[in-house]
Amino acid sequence: MTFSIHGLAVARGIAIGRAVLVASSRMDVAHYFVEADRVDHEIERLRNARKAVIEELQRLQQSLSQMSPTDTPDELSALLDVHMMLLQDEVLTTGVKHWITDRLYNAEWALATQLEVISRQFDGMEDAYLRERKADLEQVVERMLRFMRGVPSPVAPPMPSPAERRRAAAGDAAGDSAQDVPLVLVAHDLSPADMLQFKQSVFTGFVTDVGGRTSHTAIVARSMDIPAVVGARSASQLVRQDDWLIVDGDAGVLIVDPTPIVLDEYRFKQRQGELERERLSRLRHTPAVTLDGERIELLANIEQPEDAASARAGGAVGVGLFRSEFLFMGRHDRLPDEREQYLAYRAAVEGMGGLPVTIRTVDIGADKPLDSHRGEAAHPNPALGLRAIRWSLADPAMFRTQLRAILRAAAHGPVNLMIPMLAHGREIRHTLALIDRSRAELDNLGVPYGPVRLGAMIEIPAAALMLPLFLRHFDFLSIGTNDLIQYTLAIDRTDEAVAHLYDPLHPAVLQLVAGTIAAARAQGKGVSVCGEMAGDPAMTRLLLGLGLRSFSMHPAQILAVKQEVLRADTARLAPWAQQVVAAEEPATLMGRAG
Ligand code: PEP
Numbered sequence: 001m002t003f004s005i006h007g008l009a010v011a012r013g014i015a016i017g018r019a020v021l022v023a024s025s026r027m028d029v030a031h032y033f034v035e036a037d038r039v040d041h042e043i044e045r046l047r048n049a050r051k052a053v054i055e056e057l058q059r060l061q062q063s064l065s066q067m068s069p070t071d072t073p074d075e076l077s078a079l080l081d082v083h084m085m086l087l088q089d090e091v092l093t094t095g096v097k098h099w100i101t102d103r104l105y106n107a108e109w110a111l112a113t114q115l116e117v118i119s120r121q122f123d124g125m126e127d128a129y130l131r132e133r134k135a136d137l138e139q140v141v142e143r144m145l146r147f148m149r150g151v152p153s154p155v156a157p158p159m160p161s162p163a164e165r166r167r168a169a170a171g172d173a174a175g176d177s178a179q180d181v182p183l184v185l186v187a188h189d190l191s192p193a194d195m196l197q198f199k200q201s202v203f204t205g206f207v208t209d210v211g212g213r214t215s216h217t218a219i220v221a222r223s224m225d226i227p228a229v230v231g232a233r234s235a236s237q238l239v240r241q242d243d244w245l246i247v248d249g250d251a252g253v254l255i256v257d258p259t260p261i262v263l264d265e266y267r268f269k270q271r272q273g274e275l276e277r278e279r280l281s282r283l284r285h286t287p288a289v290t291l292d293g294e295r296i297e298l299l300a301n302i303e304q305p306e307d308a309a310s311a312r313a314g315g316a317v318g319v320g321l322f323r324s325e326f327l328f329m330g331r332h333d334r335l336p337d338e339r340e341q342y343l344a345y346r347a348a349v350e351g352m353g354g355l356p357v358t359i360r361t362v363d364i365g366a367d368k369p370l371d372s373h374r375g376e377a378a379h380p381n382p383a384l385g386l387r388a389i390r391w392s393l394a395d396p397a398m399f400r401t402q403l404r405a406i407l408r409a410a411a412h413g414p415v416n417l418m419i420p421m422l423a424h425g426r427e428i429r430h431t432l433a434l435i436d437r438s439r440a441e442l443d444n445l446g447v448p449y450g451p452v453r454l455g456a457m458i459e460i461p462a463a464a465l466m467l468p469l470f471l472r473h474f475d476f477l478s479i480g481t482n483d484l485i486q487y488t489l490a491i492d493r494t495d496e497a498v499a500h501l502y503d504p505l506h507p508a509v510l511q512l513v514a515g516t517i518a519a520a521r522a523q524g525k526g527v528s529v530c531g532e533m534a535g536d537p538a539m540t541r542l543l544l545g546l547g548l549r550s551f552s553m554h555p556a557q558i559l560a561v562k563q564e565v566l567r568a569d570t571a572r573l574a575p576w577a578q579q580v581v582a583a584e585e586p587a588t589l590m591g592r593a594g
């Protein structure tokens with residue numbers, strides 16, 4: 001039966017594919033297709049894992065029998081029996097084999113998928129005792145996955161590019177070979193680190209139950225240039241494994257089990273999107289200059305050093321925001337040391353081939369916990385807590401390690417060093433002192449380093465209200481509109497329940513943005529916007545009219561923004577932009593640009 005679920009549009013385009021339901025706790029399972037001639041090998045790996053776990057459980061049973069009866073409650077032994085029974089259950093083994101043989105999933109992925117299928121059957125059971133067996137099944141599967149992690153897996157074959165995947169998705173739904181069937185990942189939640197893990201993955205689309213439009217999970221989805229919908233409430237409950245889905249990343253809609261007519265309609269839209277992309281790609285080498293001759297800097301936001309390649313391919317003239325925290329996430333407490341960080345920053349600098357790279361110091365906290373499965377977000381208000389520069393200043397030795405790594409990378413090309421979430425004068429002074437100390441440490445060791453331009457993010461209203469202080473200490477400012485909106489309007493950017501109140505056009509937000517641009521320009525200092533607003537073509541004219549000349553965004557958005565730049569006349573836009581900022585309902589004036 002066809003039905004649709006409405007969520008929030010986060011990453012453009014249409015994806016059509018079969019649903020793959022993934023539980024948050026199973027995100028770290030490898031997802032790749034195996035060649036048909038490796039199927040037996042995968043089944044063998046599975047068999048070995050099952051055998052090993054059965055032996056493990058038998059050993060446990062034996063050790064229990066050797067203990068005194070008072071130390072070994074009967075329940076424990078009975079539980080081990082249940083685990084053993086579950087391991088040998090046909091529904092588990094036949095199901096997993098199906099995913100490997102018919103769909104060519106690797107063994108771990110097949111196991112996690114079948115777990116998800118059976119878990120739902122358990123959820124639907126009337127009997128409370130049987131419902132609770134779900135936890136036992138999860139434990140058994142976890143044991144098998146742990147065993148398989150210890151066994152070297154075959155190297156994952158190279159995955160098709162997003163464009164190739166989109167083309168595959170546009171093909172006929174039926175009759176494709178298993179590897180060609182496009183897949184859409186559906187999950188209750190995905191942490192930004194989980195999302196990043198799927199960067200080179202097999203999925204053509206993403207859907208999550210939770211999340212806001214500028215949550216970091218959504219930001220990573222956008223950077224992958226894959227259609228995505230977040231905040232789709234109960235999608236992960238309503239969608240079944242293997243359902244055909246349409247993800248409309250433009251409208252924020254998920255269509256489940258579409259009829260042939262609906263499928264045709266969306267395939268048509270998909271082709272239109274492809275054509276539009278091809279048309280825009282012709283602008284790649286066109287300089288971003290407005291009709292009245294203003295040169296506009298279009299920069300890239302990146303999460304990993306390897307993203308430098310897509311930044312250059314997208315036509316970026318530099319990196320305006322390297323979110324360095326992605327190097328720190330999912331490391332299970334082993335943070336990257338100076339050398340590892342230096343090599344990563346250096347790779348980004350070299351990857352940009354002489355174009356400037358703005359490295360932002362780590363912004364851990366809020367919806368970017370160090371480790372998504374450790375429940376760090378248990379703080380009452382993580383977005384207002386120990387995040388970004390506050391986290392760095394709480395551990396000066398760790399912070400200096402990062403600063404030294406960035407300074408060293410600056411010996412290999414132009415680097416800007418940018419600090420997130422500053423709000424207090426004493427934070428600025430403390431940070432600058434640590435930068436000086438890091439330089440001195442490198443001097444003492446005789447380690448070479450390069451010059452950096454120092455920048456501050458303006459993303460807390462308090463910072464936007466004390467610009468003279470910031471302009472005294474920094475070479476440039478970068479407006480983080482994602483957080484500036486969140487903190488000005490007191491709207492959690494990750495909470496879909498208040499997403500309708502998250503408004504980039506709120507007069508208070510516009511006044512802070514306009515004031516920051518004007519103050520920096522008045523002092524001849526650089527100013528850019530690196531929040532999602534900069535990559536939204538609907539905002540380009542307004543920002544140009546307010547005097548912005550530097551925009552930083554996901555590489556995939558650069559050409560659409562460039563198109564707006566090429567059509568704009570900043571001299572005509574300026575008076576209109578002032579009217580928009582002064583208006584009570586700025587949105588009503590947005591269509592009337594000069
Ligand atoms: C912002 O807040 O606008 C920003 C660019 O930083 P992040 O999205 O990483 O918080």
Ligand code: MG
Nearest residue numbers: 459480482483
């Ligand atoms: Mg921010």
